Amino acid sequence: MNLHRYTIKKLLSFTSTIILLSFLLFTSIYYIRQQAVRQDKNILQRLDRLEQNSLRIKMLQDEFLLRDFHNSQLYVLGQSPATLRLDSLFTKTLEELNYLKKYFSSTKITEVERHIEQYKKNFNNLKELEITRGFRDYGLEGDLRNIIHQVEGNAVLNNDYRLLSGMLMLRRHEKDYMLRRDTLYVEKFDATLASTLNYAADKYGANNQFSKQLIDYSKLFHEFLSIDAQIGRTENEGATYQLQQQSALVIESIRNLYGELSENIKKKDREAYASMLMLLVIVSSLVLTLLTKISRHITKTIKSTLAVIKKLGKGELPPPLEVKGADEFSAMEKSINDLSLALRNTRDFAIEVGNGNFYSEVNVFGNSGELGSGLLEMRQKLTEVAVQQENSLKEKEQRSWLNECLAQVSELLRNFHSDTKELCFEFVRFAIKSTGSLQGGIYLLNSEGESDSDENSYLELVASYAYDRRKYINKRFEKYEGVVGSCLYEKDVIYITDIPDSYTHITTGLGVSNPSCIVLTPLVTEKEEALGVMEISSYSPITDIQVEFMKQACRNLASSLVLHKAIKANEQIIAQMKVKTEELLANEEELRQNMEELTAIREDMERREKDLNGQIAELKYKLRLHGIIFEADTYHN
Helix, strand or coil: CCHHHCCHHHHHHHHHHHHHHHHHHHHHHHHHHHHHHHHHHHHHHHHHHHHHHHHHHHHHHHHHHHCHHHCHHHHHHCCCHHHHHHHHHHHHHHHHHHHHHHHCCCHHHHHHHHHHHHHHHHHHHHHHHHHHHCCCCCHHHHHHHHHHHHHHHHHHHCCCHHHHHHHHHHHHHHHHHHHHCCCHHHHHHHHHHHHHHHHHHHHHCCCCHHHHHHHHHHHHHHHHHHHHHHHCCCCCCHHHHHHHHHHHHHHHHHHHHHHHHHHHHHHHHHHHHHHHHHHHHHHHHHHHHHHHHHHHHHHHHHHHHHHHHHHHHCCCCCCCCCCCCCCHHHHHHHHHHHHHHHHHHHHHHHHHHHCCCCCCCCCCHHHCHHHHHHHHHHHHHHHHHHHHHHHHHHHHHHHHHHHHHHHHHHHHHHHCCCCHHHHHHHHHHHHHHHHCCCEEEEEEEEECCCCCCCCCEEEEEEEEEECCEEECCCCEEECCCHHHHHHHHHCCCEEECCCCCCHHHHHHCCCCCCCCEEEEEEEECCCCCEEEEEEEEECCCCCHHHHHHHHHHHHHHHHHHHHHHHHHHHHHHHHHHHHHHHHHHHHHHHHHHHHHHHHHHHHHHHHHHHHHHHHHHHHHHHHHHHHHHHHHHHHHC
């Protein structure tokens, strides 16, 4: 049989006809066999839908926990979009289980039904707890809001700002707890409530209206805490955790049911595949002979192009083949030519890359397929490497700039350590020039009197610089007033870009121009003590590395100010000690002079005493002599 008269297409068509006839026979047998398996596949599809329903239930459960308790529809109608869809899914899931009971008898179906009913019960319980707890104007949270507003309104009517402050603090602890679910805020709430009740009792009497309203508010809040604990403050507590556990049981039981039924279906499929294999062996034996002859014909034809393919395999790039005709082998020759052209383009691209040209165009197989897309991806990655090198160089330059500026700041702090205001001015001027900013100022924390309490403390603008010249502006804020006070309180950088037209003039006090961004940096020491705030504004955005520079530089300035303050305190102590020393020396001189006078007096007294003793002795002698004479006269008489 001469096969050269036929194209490969015709030969394969003839072979396909033989195979098709065999396939029809095979299909008939297979169809009969598949009738017995079809019902099981239908059951398997039901199980797939059942598993999908369980996953949808889990998804709707998460949607309810994340979003629906913020939906007012839940509290007004008792239902939300997620709960309505859950009810529908519960119904569909139970219908699927009832259908499976008709064709499949297993205790696992009953187990699945039991888990779903328990899940439905747990979900309804959680929903009722969520409705009771409420949100905004609904439930216990709405009652809490209403009663605290009543107390605040009464406090405003009575102009009792101390009571109003207590109300606001209670409200703050309530909100902090609702946001963080931390029982620490409950303790703070109770402590603030007790102090506020004591204040109300002292001012308005024991049974005043404010105390009753505050007690009602406390009861509602603790009732809210009880409901919240039942729901679960975390994912591992309360009704939420029980619902999660039950959801896992539902999914697990459905998977077990799916595994048992799918194993039976696989067993039947294996039996059908065995029968098909036997038929396939028979048909293959018949077709093999025909394919052998056709393969020999194809192999002989392919040898004519083998030489060119061998050259390509050795890495050579032969000239294009001359394509003749329009049969299958002509298409093969054309494909070889396309391959040769693609390899040639690959060589040219490799040469360009070797020369450092990462942006050269590459066209290999139209940039499709594994090789074409791989080369295109390689060019993209090489381009990314070049970009990364540029970014790395840029980051290195930024770090170098940061270190250089910090070194200059250290030198500045050493040179101007004696005068605080002059130091602050030189510092803010250097910061503005280094960052290319518009204007800036430094506020330092001072206090009136000897007390450093918040009531006596204020922020004073001690240095300002704008438009390349020094500005003399008297500006003062309370300790935590405005954005400057907020920066001092938070001890962190504040970056503002959305700036109103009046912000700079009214709030910052640095001028009337409207910059595009403002950066406030606190002066914080190593011990986290806030000494002041530096405020800088600019027409252009301030970069992250510039913000980092201001943050580190302000920390160095704060340490220098603390050191300067300590040095001044030591100088005052030394001056006081010097005054005390001079006073002691003066006292010592006075004592010395007194001692000399006392010594002279003592010597004079001793001399007089000596004279008196001599006179006394002389008198005694005279008296004794006079006595002897008197006795002699008496004796003679």
